[in-house]
Amino acid sequence: MLIITDATDYTADLIVADLQARGVGVTRLDPGSGPVHLAATLARGRWRNGLGDEHRAVDLGEVVSVLWRWPTPAPGHPSIERPARRAWAAREDAAGIFGVLKALPVLWINHPDLAAAANSKPGQLVTATECGLNVPDTIVTTSGEAVRAWACGRDVLFKAFHAQGADDDAMVTASRVDPDELPDELGAASLFQEIVSGVPVRLTMVGTQPFAVTITGTADLDWRPVQHRLTFARIDVPPDVLRAVHRFMLRYRLEYGAFDFIATDDAWTFLEINPTGMYGFVEIRSGLRITAAICDRLCEAMQSPVSSDAGVGR
Numbered sequence: 001m002l003i004i005t006d007a008t009d010y011t012a013d014l015i016v017a018d019l020q021a022r023g024v025g026v027t028r029l030d031p032g033s034g035p036v037h038l039a040a041t042l043a044r045g046r047w048r049n050g051l052g053d054e055h056r057a058v059d060l061g062e063v064v065s066v067l068w069r070w071p072t073p074a075p076g077h078p079s080i081e082r083p084a085r086r087a088w089a090a091r092e093d094a095a096g097i098f099g100v101l102k103a104l105p106v107l108w109i110n111h112p113d114l115a116a117a118a119n120s121k122p123g124q125l126v127t128a129t130e131c132g133l134n135v136p137d138t139i140v141t142t143s144g145e146a147v148r149a150w151a152c153g154r155d156v157l158f159k160a161f162h163a164q165g166a167d168d169d170a171m172v173t174a175s176r177v178d179p180d181e182l183p184d185e186l187g188a189a190s191l192f193q194e195i196v197s198g199v200p201v202r203l204t205m206v207g208t209q210p211f212a213v214t215i216t217g218t219a220d221l222d223w224r225p226v227q228h229r230l231t232f233a234r235i236d237v238p239p240d241v242l243r244a245v246h247r248f249m250l251r252y253r254l255e256y257g258a259f260d261f262i263a264t265d266d267a268w269t270f271l272e273i274n275p276t277g278m279y280g281f282v283e284i285r286s287g288l289r290i291t292a293a294i295c296d297r298l299c300e301a302m303q304s305p306v307s308s309d310a311g312v313g314r
Contacts, residue, residue, distance in 0.1 A: 001026040001298055002058055005031065005069030011280045012069055014158040018295045024302075027058040031097045032072030037045070038098045047100045064301040065107040067294070068115065069276050074098070096218065107301040109255040109294065113276040118252040121191060122162055124273055127251055132244035135269040137194040144182030147192050151179040157221055173222035195221065196269045198262040203237060204279045205249060205257045206293040210237045210278075213286050214263065232285040241268045248273070256295060 001019055005012045007030060019026040029051065040047040040060055048061030073096065076090035090167075102112060110118075118124065125135050139150045147156070160172035176195065200215040200223055215223050219228040232255060239244070241261075249257060258277025260267045283290045 001065055001067070002063045002145055003028040003067045004031065004071045005067075006030045006072050007193065009069050011278050012067070014280055014291045015067060015294055015298075018291050019298070022295065022299070023298060024295075027056055029053060029056065029058070030072050031093075031101070032074045035077060036093070036097055038097055038100065046105060047103060051097070051100070060104060063104055063106055065109070065298045066101070066104060067109050067298060069113050071098075071294060084167040107255075107298065109251075109297065110257075110275050112302070114253050118254055118257070118273060118275040121159075121272060125270075127248060129246075131247040131251065133241070133248070134267055135270050136196050138191065139193075140189060140191050142189050143187050144179070144184050144186055147182055147186075147190075148179040150192075156192050157195050159191050159193060161189075161191060163224075171225060173220075173225060176221060196262040196271075198264040198269070201235065201261040201263045201268065202232075202282055203245065203259040203261060204277075204282060204288075205254075205259065206290060207255055208246060208249075209293050209298055210242055210245070211282070211288040211290050211293070212237050213282055213288070227281055230285075232282055234286055234288065235263075238268060256294065 001024055003012050003016065003026060005028065012028065016026055016028055030053075031051070034053060037050065037052050037057070039050050041049050043061075046061065049059060050057050051060055052058060073091045074093035076086035076088075076093065080086040080089050098112070108114075108180050122140060125138060128135050137154070139147060141147060141150075156177055157174050158177045159174040163171050163173075177192070180190075202213055202215060204211040212235050213232040214235050215227075215230055215232060217223075220226060222306070223230055245257075245259065249255075252275070254275055256275065258274045258279060260271040262271060263269075279290045282288060
């Protein structure tokens with residue numbers, strides 16, 4: 001098993017521990033965190049031989065499944081002093097190192113190209129609608145005037161496309177806005193949605209298996225910054241919502257997804273999906289066995305060959 005992520009990903013720690021307890025060989029690498037040693041050779045249509053860093057290495061020909069999480073972008077070799085040359089080297093590393101990895105015909109959770117496609121918030125909303133899910137009224141615009149015309153008395157929130165803003169240590173949270181206070185020119189493309197009342201739900205999908213919890217304990221629109229003091233209670237997913245989510249997963253060919261919904265007695269409303277989202281806090285607080293389900297799926301590739309198109313999802 002190969003896990004590609006950065007050193008701060010504690011969710012990956014859970015998976016490594018589970019795989020090791022099963023006696024499964026697992027290597028964790030972050031190809032963008034420092035100098036990487038790559039000597040991949042193409043043999044019978046597959047990349048083989050070594051990829052590693054100063055501490056560990058893996059024979060790519062022996063890899064049967066890959067968990068792709070949050071690798072650090074390739075920075076360029078530290079010995080290259082000129083910024084332009086180092087930037088060029090970083091692009092070459094991204095094309096070569098990550099290109100070889102992406103071409104492995106193995107089970108992926110999730111293949112990075114598929115995860116990138118599914119991570120587009122405008123695309124998610126269209127796909128969710130096509131798959132039968134309710135979505136909030138939404139506008140994406142660079143104009144505060146357009147927001148005011150669209151809002152028409154709605155209770156409105158702003159949501160960033162990327163939670164990590166200009167300051168990597170500060171999360172950009174979803175927050176209620178007054179359209180009348182917005183400038184005419186927003187300065188960047190911005191997403192606004194009508195606020196949907198109800199109970200937040202996190203639905204973690206592993207293949208076709210749902211792991212859902214309600215989230216209570218805050219009146220904030222965005223519960224992420226205060227998750228340490230929240231309550232996570234197991235909940236069943238309505239059959240019609242689950243069927244729509246299965247369709248969504250198939251459309252993007254995903255093996256994993258962390259979905260956010262707002263639930264009422266009458267309906268669930270889709271907010272977004274993170275195809276590489278964290279789940280450890282849900283498992284620890286609810287007892288749901290999400291790690292075991294992920295590891296079960298990773299290990300399935302050891303018993304049955306993966307088809308030649310598995311490099312781009314199931």
